[in-house]
Amino acid sequence: MIGVYDYTVILTYLSTILAMAGMFLAFSGKETAAVLLLVACGMIDLVDGPVARTKKNRKEDEKSFGIQIDSLNDLISFGVLPAVIGFMVRPGLSPEKIVFLLFPLCGLVRLAWFNVQEANRQKETDEKRKYYTGVPITTSSIVIPTYFILFRNLLPETVYYILFVVVFAVLGFLFVSKLRIPKPQKRGLIILLAIGGGTVIFLVVRMIVMHFIH
Numbered sequence: 001m002i003g004v005y006d007y008t009v010i011l012t013y014l015s016t017i018l019a020m021a022g023m024f025l026a027f028s029g030k031e032t033a034a035v036l037l038l039v040a041c042g043m044i045d046l047v048d049g050p051v052a053r054t055k056k057n058r059k060e061d062e063k064s065f066g067i068q069i070d071s072l073n074d075l076i077s078f079g080v081l082p083a084v085i086g087f088m089v090r091p092g093l094s095p096e097k098i099v100f101l102l103f104p105l106c107g108l109v110r111l112a113w114f115n116v117q118e119a120n121r122q123k124e125t126d127e128k129r130k131y132y133t134g135v136p137i138t139t140s141s142i143v144i145p146t147y148f149i150l151f152r153n154l155l156p157e158t159v160y161y162i163l164f165v166v167v168f169a170v171l172g173f174l175f176v177s178k179l180r181i182p183k184p185q186k187r188g189l190i191i192l193l194a195i196g197g198g199t200v201i202f203l204v205v206r207m208i209v210m211h212f213i214h
Contacts, residue, residue: 004065008052012066012073015044019077026081026088032210034085035148036203041077042141043196046189067118071111074137079107082140086168090161099169106172107137113176132181135174142192143171145199 022037052058052066083100114132121129147167151160184192 004062006055008055008058008062009066009069011044011048011051012069015041015048015077016073018044019073019081022081023084026084029088031085031088031148031152032203032207034081034088035145036200036207038077038081038085038141039145039196039199039203041081042138043193043200045074045077045138045141046193046196067115071115074111075104075108078137078140079104082144083168085144086164089164090157096165099165099172103168103172106175107140110134110137110175129183132183134177134179135171135181137175139174140171142195143167145203149199149202 018037019041022034022041025031025037026034048070058066083103086103087097087100113134117133118129144167147164151163154160155163
């Protein structure tokens with residue numbers, strides 16, 4: 001079979017599967033479970049790069065393949081999945097739904113531009129990247145769940161939905177902005193993993209409680 005199937009890419013493959021499962025859950029009305037899988041994809045993204053770099057003597061084709069599937073997975077996990085979650089808050093066609101169409105597009109543009117810039121940068125230096133240009137698309141795995149947790153049961157559904165649309169519009173714009181964002185270092189990654197773990201626990205407990213309530 002074509003492709004690479006060693007441990008350096010398994011986490012990326014898993015993230016794609018979880019993202020697709022998250023979309024199916026969102027379409028089935030399982031919003032909390034879909035958000036939970038979005039968080040899980042974000043946690044996987046934090047560790048898949050370091051895991052891949054533990055393998056020595058990777059061929060150039062293997063490295064390039066890993067870079068490509070990482071970006072393709074990011075589009076699915078952090079572009080399409082969040083858009084489906086947002087769309088399903090109030091299913092049906094209406095003018096503001098264009099925001100959920102443009103959101104993955106902004107992520108697509110950001111990822112493609114990042115790949116071009118990274119390829120050029122690596123020709124000039126071997127130093128690790130210290131800054132991102134534009135907000136990374138993976139940020140959606142933090143922003144969307146945080147908004148969901150804080151406001152899903154606090155705001156009236158109409159207000160919650162309208163503000164959710166605004167959140168998507170702003171975040172999509174930030175993907176393609178020229179903001180310089182420091183790349184998280186080891187301590188930052190640990191903090192993000194801890195936040196993600198806490199979020200997963202909260203969402204699991206929420207699903208259990210909602211199950212017994214209903």
